[in-house]
Amino acid sequence: MPLLPDETQVQRESASIIFTEEETRRLIHLHNDALVVVLKIANGQVFPILVDIGSLVDILLAYQNMNIGGAVLRPSKTSLYGFAEECVHHEGVIGLPITFGEGSAAITQIVDFQVVDQRLAYNTIISRPILNKLSTVVSTYHLILKFPIEEGVEVIEGDQTLA
Numbered sequence: 001m002p003l004l005p006d007e008t009q010v011q012r013e014s015a016s017i018i019f020t021e022e023e024t025r026r027l028i029h030l031h032n033d034a035l036v037v038v039l040k041i042a043n044g045q046v047f048p049i050l051v052d053i054g055s056l057v058d059i060l061l062a063y064q065n066m067n068i069g070g071a072v073l074r075p076s077k078t079s080l081y082g083f084a085e086e087c088v089h090h091e092g093v094i095g096l097p098i099t100f101g102e103g104s105a106a107i108t109q110i111v112d113f114q115v116v117d118q119r120l121a122y123n124t125i126i127s128r129p130i131l132n133k134l135s136t137v138v139s140t141y142h143l144i145l146k147f148p149i150e151e152g153v154e155v156i157e158g159d160q161t162l163a
Helices: 126-133
Strands: 036-041 044-051 058-060 090-100 107-116 123-127 137-138 144-151 150-158
Touching: 036 123, 036 150, 058 090, 123 137
Parallel strands: 044 123, 058 107
Antiparallel strands: 036 044, 036 090, 058 123, 090 107, 137 144, 144 150
8 A cells, every 4th residue: 555655746637537427326315414434544444534625634533442553642732623613622643544545546644633532423534634635526416535546546435324
């Protein structure tokens, strides 16, 4: 699984990202569901993961139950604010590998997650910075995210039942 360095960009000219009506056949319509996916974080599958194109921070909950190897929780002076602008207590920051895609198409990137000790509907929230780093295109109508890889385009379908 290749690790995508910070300064490396996948060649965007080689991949055209399109969405088709055929890709919606697996969905129950009409929906306003969030894009919720299953990805590998550290050494295990994590779900539900909310893909939040409106957020600037990646958030991780319940990290104590994960097999995180030698990753260490670091203190953070950053304040997090929730939807109603209330300050959300967080425990610190932890850098963990997150893998998008499977097999030879998979791309792994180290992400600094803000660790939050709160009950939320999702175990993880991934945000714009990591999505932009991978040149990801998100379709909430299709409940799919796509990103260019060397061989074309990788597709990650959202799980409507988890949403």
